[in-house]
Amino acid sequence: METIGRLRWAIAEGYIPAGSTDGEDRRFRSHETACLLNANEEPAQVRITIYFKDREPVGPYRLSVAPRRTLHLRFDELTDPEPVPKDTDFASVIESDRPIVVQHTRLDSRKEALALMSTTAYAED
Amino acid sequence: METIGRLRWAIAEGYIPAGSTDGEDRRFRSHETACLLNANEEPAQVRITIYFKDREPVGPYRLSVAPRRTLHLRFDELTDPEPVPKDTDFASVIESDRPIVVQHTRLDSRKEALALMSTTAYAED
Amino acid sequence: METIGRLRWAIAEGYIPAGSTDGEDRRFRSHETACLLNANEEPAQVRITIYFKDREPVGPYRLSVAPRRTLHLRFDELTDPEPVPKDTDFASVIESDRPIVVQHTRLDSRKEALALMSTTAYAED
Amino acid sequence: METIGRLRWAIAEGYIPAGSTDGEDRRFRSHETACLLNANEEPAQVRITIYFKDREPVGPYRLSVAPRRTLHLRFDELTDPEPVPKDTDFASVIESDRPIVVQHTRLDSRKEALALMSTTAYAED
Numbered sequence: 001m002e003t004i005g006r007l008r009w010a011i012a013e014g015y016i017p018a019g020s021t022d023g024e025d026r027r028f029r030s031h032e033t034a035c036l037l038n039a040n041e042e043p044a045q046v047r048i049t050i051y052f053k054d055r056e057p058v059g060p061y062r063l064s065v066a067p068r069r070t071l072h073l074r075f076d077e078l079t080d081p082e083p084v085p086k087d088t089d090f091a092s093v094i095e096s097d098r099p100i101v102v103q104h105t106r107l108d109s110r111k112e113a114l115a116l117m118s119t120t121a122y123a124e125d
Numbered sequence: 126m127e128t129i130g131r132l133r134w135a136i137a138e139g140y141i142p143a144g145s146t147d148g149e150d151r152r153f154r155s156h157e158t159a160c161l162l163n164a165n166e167e168p169a170q171v172r173i174t175i176y177f178k179d180r181e182p183v184g185p186y187r188l189s190v191a192p193r194r195t196l197h198l199r200f201d202e203l204t205d206p207e208p209v210p211k212d213t214d215f216a217s218v219i220e221s222d223r224p225i226v227v228q229h230t231r232l233d234s235r236k237e238a239l240a241l242m243s244t245t246a247y248a249e250d
Numbered sequence: 251m252e253t254i255g256r257l258r259w260a261i262a263e264g265y266i267p268a269g270s271t272d273g274e275d276r277r278f279r280s281h282e283t284a285c286l287l288n289a290n291e292e293p294a295q296v297r298i299t300i301y302f303k304d305r306e307p308v309g310p311y312r313l314s315v316a317p318r319r320t321l322h323l324r325f326d327e328l329t330d331p332e333p334v335p336k337d338t339d340f341a342s343v344i345e346s347d348r349p350i351v352v353q354h355t356r357l358d359s360r361k362e363a364l365a366l367m368s369t370t371a372y373a374e375d
Numbered sequence: 376m377e378t379i380g381r382l383r384w385a386i387a388e389g390y391i392p393a394g395s396t397d398g399e400d401r402r403f404r405s406h407e408t409a410c411l412l413n414a415n416e417e418p419a420q421v422r423i424t425i426y427f428k429d430r431e432p433v434g435p436y437r438l439s440v441a442p443r444r445t446l447h448l449r450f451d452e453l454t455d456p457e458p459v460p461k462d463t464d465f466a467s468v469i470e471s472d473r474p475i476v477v478q479h480t481r482l483d484s485r486k487e488a489l490a491l492m493s494t495t496a497y498a499e500d
Contacts, residue, residue, distance in 0.1 A: 008377075120137075287466040353497075
């Protein structure tokens with residue numbers, strides 16, 4: 001299949017709630033996700049920069065998405081160069097050397113009920 | 126009416142929760158939907174490819190959307206070539222021979238409360 | 251201010267839940283909304299066509315959005331040419347004679363907890 | 376890093392629920408947010424205009440986003456030229472002198488359960 005996507009993406013919203021009703025279960029732990037789709041026949045080398053309200057950006061976080069694969073990247077599991085702080089406003093820019101598609105999702109489980117939100121990220125070439 | 130839409134769409138997020146509080150009622154069973162609008166005067170032939178984290182893509186799933194109709198396709202009801210696994214990260218690329226519009230929605234009923242999310246999918250020609 | 255927007259929009263998702271925990275209160279009654287922003291100095295004449303799964307489209311629903319105003323149109327309050335059925339999949343195309351911006355929102359109050367979703371609609375000129 | 380974004384954005388949906396179950400805690404107070412990302416090396420001067428259903432627009436609300444920073448602006452905390460009324464439909468246009476990215480989010484805590492929604496705003500140059 002022909003590839004699909006763009007090289008540069010941004011998610012202006014970012015916030016990982018510190019609390020979780022079901023924090024023992026990874027699926028129900030409050031989290032933010034950047035879902036990355038690499039429909040190419042070659043790996044996509046991805047660089048993520050995290051922006052904050054009152055300090056310098058952190059990054060790049062580097063990762064590779066294998067050919068014909070999707071990677072649902074949880075921001076609460078990033079560690080290098082440093083973890084993303086909880087209860088803190090952030091935003092992210094995601095740059096790839098090949099076209100990818102990026103969708104942003106949050107699951108908030110601070111209450112017994114789950115809350116979800118999702119949007120296709122902002123794209124540029 | 127003049128047609129509206131694009132030929133190639135992608136949904137980078139995909140995840141069908143295995144559990145449902147109200148699983149007996151199809152409306153309340155946790156599900157992912159790709160809402161397809163075909164505003165053309167002819168049928169749209171659609172091919173869906175499902176991408177995973179750690180195995181080769183599956184598809185194409187083939188379907189037709191009748192002229193001047195919308196089809197709200199539930200991923201949990203796809204069977205050919207194979208069902209979409211639950212509790213598994215996936216992504217999808219949707220290709221049509223005529224312009225269509227695609228919107229992605231999830232209903233999560235793992236808890237008594239419902240959680241919803243929706244976004245216009247990513248489009249290209 | 252210079253105007254902003256596009257002439258043709260589509261919302262591929264549409265579904266008005268029949269039930270509501272708080273149906274007496276209009277704010278909490280399950281609903282779908284098309285939020286229309288007319289930033290022009292003249293009225294925008296808008297035509298909405300509703301598409302279904304298994305019958306011909308209905309419309310146009312005609313309305314006017316005053317200059318420099320927003321109209322949050324609830325699909326459950328449309329009556330002419332006919333009400334939009336509940337518990338029924340639909341989609342909509344929104345055409346305007348001047349540029350407008352369209353955002354889609356659903357509030358689902360079938361359970362005691364509210365569920366919300368929203369997305370910028372798909373735009374074309 | 377090269378900058379990313381557009382100069383003019385619109386959010387057609389806007390509604391700050393008057394009630395909150397957890398109103399004492401700023402995090403859980405029902406709110407609307409415009410998340411602004413300024414990836415430039417210079418400050419972005421931003422002007423927001425708020426549109427209503429039945430009265431003239433209010434604004435501009437003026438603010439600056441520092442270089443390489445994100446600002447998650449809560450509409451319920453705007454005061455100049457005037458607060459944004461609660462339980463009232465509105466829409467907003469956001470104009471910047473440098474490219475920015477804008478994402479819209481609402482948290483609704485009128486019920487014990489939280490409801491969330493988010494979307495990348497509509498962009499133009």
